[in-house]
Amino acid sequence: MANAPKYYIVEASALPEVFLKVAEAKRLLSTGEATTVNEATRITNISRSAFYKYRDSVLPFQSMMTGRIITFQLILQDEPGVLSGILSIFADYHANLMTINSIVPTNGCAVVTISAETIGLTVQLEELLRLLRDTPYVIKAEILAG
Secondary structure, rough: OOOOOOOOOHHHHHHHHHHHHHHHHHHHHHHHOOOOHHHHHHHHHOHHHHHHOOOOOOHHHHHHHOOEEEEEEEEEOOOHHHHHHHHHHHOOOOEEEEEEEEEOOEOEEEEEEEEEOOOOOOOOOHHHHHHHHHOOOOEEEEEEEE
């Protein structure tokens, strides 16, 4: 029986260059900027064998999250309207909210978890996270699971 694959989320700067080039070649193919594997590998300056070796193992984070349910954890200052503003961000970018859980604020802060389906998301997941983090009275925003 073969071992089940293990997955890791790794920041792009820590990856070998070939993985980044494979991801770029896949992007070129998916957007139509390159019409063949040969063209995509030529543009990204990798061999076709490297592309075929890693193509099924390299997947950008956003692609991995598309159509999935993502659970966000936020730490919010206890101020009127903060949660309403957060929910508006999800609505504005078409994230389908599945659950919202909040604990009673202590020390002026509340922990809120929000699970959202991302199939209709109109921005990249990283951009949604940045918007949440940049919202006034948000102390922390991160992805817990997806």
